[in-house]
Amino acid sequence: MTKVRFMSPLAETIIFVSIGAVFIVGLSLAFDPFGSPTASGSTRAEKPTVVLVHGAFADASGWEQVIERLQKDGYPVIAPANPLRSLSGDSEYLKSILDQIAGPIVLVGHSYGGAVITNAAAGNSNVKALVYIDGLIPDVGEDGIHLAGEGSQVPTSIVPKPFPPFGPNDLDFYIRQDVFREVFSADVSARTAAMMWASQRPAAAATLGELTTAAAWQTIPSWAMIGRQDRIITPDALRFLATRAGSTIVEINSSHVPMISHPNKVTDLINEAAAANK
Numbered sequence: 334m335t336k337v338r339f340m341s342p343l344a345e346t347i348i349f350v351s352i353g354a355v356f357i358v359g360l361s362l363a364f365d366p367f368g369s370p371t372a373s374g375s376t377r378a379e380k381p382t383v384v385l386v387h388g389a390f391a392d393a394s395g396w397e398q399v400i401e402r403l404q405k406d407g408y409p410v411i412a413p414a415n416p417l418r419s420l421s422g423d424s425e426y427l428k429s430i431l432d433q434i435a436g437p438i439v440l441v442g443h444s445y446g447g448a449v450i451t452n453a454a455a456g457n458s459n460v461k462a463l464v465y466i467d468g469l470i471p472d473v474g475e476d477g478i479h480l481a482g483e484g485s486q487v488p489t490s491i492v493p494k495p496f497p498p499f500g501p502n503d504l505d506f507y508i509r510q511d512v513f514r515e516v517f518s519a520d521v522s523a524r525t526a527a528m529m530w531a532s533q534r535p536a537a538a539a540t541l542g543e544l545t546t547a548a549a550w551q552t553i554p555s556w557a558m559i560g561r562q563d564r565i566i567t568p569d570a571l572r573f574l575a576t577r578a579g580s581t582i583v584e585i586n587s588s589h590v591p592m593i594s595h596p597n598k599v600t601d602l603i604n605e606a607a608a609a610n611k
Contacts, residue, residue, distance in 0.1 A: 388444025389536035455547035482570025505535035560587035
């Protein structure tokens with residue numbers, strides 16, 4: 334028996350692709366990981382979305398304990414991977430994420446991540462609060478290198494390693510293993526510090542040397558946590574930056590990583606910032 338073909342192979346392919354596209358669009362409307370409105374126009378949560386931005390020599394896993402607490406408190410939480418390639422590029426990447434979130438946002442930055450949120454949040458009316466955790470708070474025209482403060486141990490603790498194509502700016506920086514715990518995370522266990530060193534993500538030379546082009550803290554209220562034992566950004570530098578920005582300041586006895594050594598206090602500060610902007 335001769336098989337009758339009612340459609341050409343090309344037509345069958347077009348229909349198959351079209352059906353798949355409709356399915357994907359429908360699925361994205363029903364499930365949006367960024368908490369955007371659903372097809373009915375309602376949001377998935379009444380609380381603001383908390384976006385946690387890590388700094389250099391780290392990754393988003395450093396927020397694990399804070400994420401657990403915020404989710405328990407009912408917050409939608411996103412902790413994106415900060416590319417750590419350049420301040421402008423990292424800020425544009427974060428801005429693209431923020432633009433996909435419907436509703437209010439509490440934006441949190443640790444260390445160099447503070448510079449990234451400062452640039453990325455400018456002009457975004459959904460960002461209701463900035464929270465700096467031992468974070469850089471630059472003004473327009475400033476770079477991160479000159480904000481770490483006199484006595485910062487970063488210059489003597491990092492080692493450069495070139496990456497292809499080995500041009501003058503093709504350098505990654507790592508914190509040396511022999512000083513990592515002392516400089517970066519003195520109040521966490523030796524085991525935890527060893528894991529952090531092994532999994533650290535390098536910062537490209539362009540991250541701390543590039544100039545800030547927008548200062549979101551000039552129009553968005555901010556909160557700042559200062560670790561009194563910080564050896565990456567000195568406590569005096571952190572106080573100056575937070576005071577200049579008009580931030581609500583909380584000081585604790587902590588190293589540079591209070592989100593790991595004091596997750597409850599970091600979560601409390603984020604809750605405070607969220608509550609003040611209901």
